[in-house]
Amino acid sequence: MNRAEREAAVRRVMGERPVRVPPELYPDAVRRGERLLRRGRLARRTMWLLVGLAAVAFAVWAAYAHPWVEPPSQTTPPVDDW
Template sequence: MNRAEREAAVRRVMERTPPPVPAELHPDVVRRGSRMVRRRRIARRLAWLLLCAAIVAFVVWAVRVQPWVEPPSTTTPPLTNW
């Protein structure tokens, strides 16, 4: 098949009328779709909440521990030549 034949075949498939959809299917699809949207919205908000909580926890830890400061020396140099 060359390009023109493939395009013609695709156009024929796309121009066909779709099979009829049962009338009782529409309310079920709408209900399921709205439920999916609601769940995704809740999951997205929960993910943002967890991310913000993790950032706040990290900032609080960093302020308290101060990992950028060099720890104090635990030994003292020997005192000689006094």
């Protein structure tokens, strides 16, 4: 099926009357949609909580370790007074 045939098939399907959905499916669809929204909201809140905890952990580490300070020299200075 080439592109023109696919486009014609899509136009034919879209031009037909929409299929009637049984009314008893509506409450199930609403319940499922609400559950998906709740799960997404919970996932986003959990992600932001983890990001916040990581930022706090980094700040505490940085305050304790002082990574911006140059580390002390590992060699001793020369001794001149012997």
